[in-house]
Amino acid sequence: MKKELGLLGIFCVATGAMISSGLFILPGLAFSKAGPAVIVSYIIAGVLCIPTLLSKAELITAMPKAGGDYFYIMRGFGPLLGTVAGFSSWFSLSLKGAFALVGMSAYLSLVTDIPLNIIAVGCCLFFIALNLLGVKEAGRFQVFLVMGLLGILFFYIAWGAKTVNLGNFSPFFSKGLGPVFATASFVFISYGGLTKVAALAEETKDPGKNLPLGMMLSIIVTSIIYTLVIFVTNGVLNPAVLRSTLIPISEGAGALGGGVLRVLISVAAFLAFISTANSGLMTASRYPLGMSRDKLLPSYFQKISAKRKVPYAAILFTGSFMILALLFLKLELLVKIASSILILLYMFAISLLFCLGKARYLVTGQSFSRLSIHISRS
Template sequence: MLRTKPIENITEVAAELNGGGLQRNISLFQLTMLGVGATIGTGIFVILGDAVPKAGPGVVLSFIIAGITAGLTALCYAELASTIPASGSSYSYSYATMGEMVAYLVGWCLLLEYGISASAIAVGWGQYLNELSFDLIGMKMPDAIANPPGVNGGIFNLPAVVLVFMCCTLLLRGAKESARANAVMVVIKIAVLIMFILIGMTAFNSANMHPFMPMGMSGVGAAASSIFFSYIGIDAISTASEEVKNPKRTLPLAILFSLAIVTTLYVLVALIGVGTQPYTEFSGNEAGLVHILRRITGATWPSVVLSIGAIISIFSITLVVLYGQTRILYSMARDGMLPSIFAKVDAHSHTPRKNTIIVGALVAIAAALVPLDVLADLTSMGTLVAFSIVSVGVIILRKTRPDLSRGFKVPLFPLIPLLSVAFCAYLIVGLPKQTFLLFAGWLAFALVFYFTYSVKHSRLENPPTQ
């Protein structure tokens, strides 16, 4: 339970297991866009309508708090990613610093984080398709197939299934092709959000900012806790460690660049959004930004452009989150923590083909059949726990392995890692009690699997024969 994996050998296992492993062909720009693509959308296109009723105009402060927490953690991720450039993100970091049991549980937190968020994000795709269809031809898809069960008459969310299928098809072609396509989509979504900011500024009314915190600081904290899962892009960057050119330099730069872009856009869009209409008019409508533009301009073209941008945005987020999920499974399986089928790499595409197909099928089923509004908080819980452990890992590794080559070092050590843990703890406390119960159940299931399968199949328990 306490055994750790030697850092010097942590990336060699992939080549040993797969006859070459994953290929390093992702550039700094592509990796930065991968991080931005995994982040922008979940916090603005999907969750803003749910966060504003909790915090009022103070949602701007909620995004700042979440951004500060993510920033502190990003510095810790940058150091570990430049020191341990291995696929698997915080799972791999924990395995090298805190032992097999902690790493295993972190891995399950990441599976929860990626799997649920992928399904939740895909659910919103049909809403924007409907808005675009309405603007262009005056028709919408039937609610039964456009919405998730239990939401506006939804029974089977067909657009979500189609979206997951398309993303998995692209992922099966290879990481390089997926990264290129994602970079193009990210540039489009950034342009669309800048358009929203510029048009929204013309209708900004400072009276809508009062009262700024109608539910007090507790409302601001609750909103920050809920939206934190939208910073999953930081973790998604580090899942690509084994497919990045010059990882010791590229990883920390991509993490910091993507966080700066994301936080700036989040705060600006949230500020403009709550400044254009009273906070009481916000709801959980997935296409809230479209309605704001339509009301401001009285024309359909801005909402058409935004709908197209949102459709592309949600596609790119789903693509990156599915990518991250498959790489976490890949890392855990090659360590013996999960069945070996998840670690098989296709000789032609150099991707974990069977892994991707299994993940796509499960995410599509969840997106089509399960109402996922309750699970956004559960995704935040998994993200915050993983982020906290990364920050602790920086402190441990500095003490136990000061000799390691680090491409980046956290400034003001150990203050920054300690502040990161404190901010994560603050947001965790703000989550509902139901989230803690669901999370405890998830970890209990993980422990049963560990003691019945993983502990016996661990590569540290059964090292490969020479």
């Protein structure tokens, strides 16, 4: 596969994977659980990502291979846990992409009578086609989406900061401390795409430098965006409205600037959902590729387009699963499953770094039935 992605591309893939439904839909649901202290829940969730980010940066430097979590855990803990990690990563990223498409459909439903599922499936088919064109084309599209998204969100923050009603934050811990921590796990999916960009290591220029730096910049920018946008939205919306809406940022924009700002936020939400779905499909599809190379999945998933140099079989398989998830799974179930899997995988990544240290790995391509792995330490 060609090395087409630079630092900006990695930053935009990671950022786009995070900023979507976790910002444009979840704040209302999270506010109903934690009250004004939902801001703290988002901060806690972001802080919990940092150890995994640092661990993943070390692993990427040692093993810049497609497959992300699966590849590292396979080499460190063996095929059994590697298989669990591979399927779990693929499953959670695919669900996060499907979750983004649900959110995008909710916003589009404001201007069209087309059923939500039809809109979501149509968009998913578009992303499948885009990713089949090549990682360079998908990466450029991602940069365009994320830059536009960040510009609109910073504009919303600047506009709304001067009209925030601090009375909306009192009492701050209205639900108590327990729900704040419980809600942190609920919104953890909002940061879920951060380290999954490691799955694109084989298609990244200088992955040992650009992947860790791109992820670090992404978590910093995204955490700031989440905190400030939720602060403004909480400060300008009536709490009763905030806890009952699935489009809280759009409602906040309507309260601030009427139609014009609301249209801008709707555009931002649309860009966010597109970018998350695109990056979700882009990164998730590399997991079946990596697992197939180790004979844990059929060799069909190793097929690479001779012209476009993309794993088209894995892309088609992942896109098809996302469509099935859209049609048969409910919104809150998508969030809970994906968040739980992400937390488990982050624990694996941190544990792996302690176990391996600076290990050299040997790619042996053993099958699932062979539960040994060769690790030689330097």
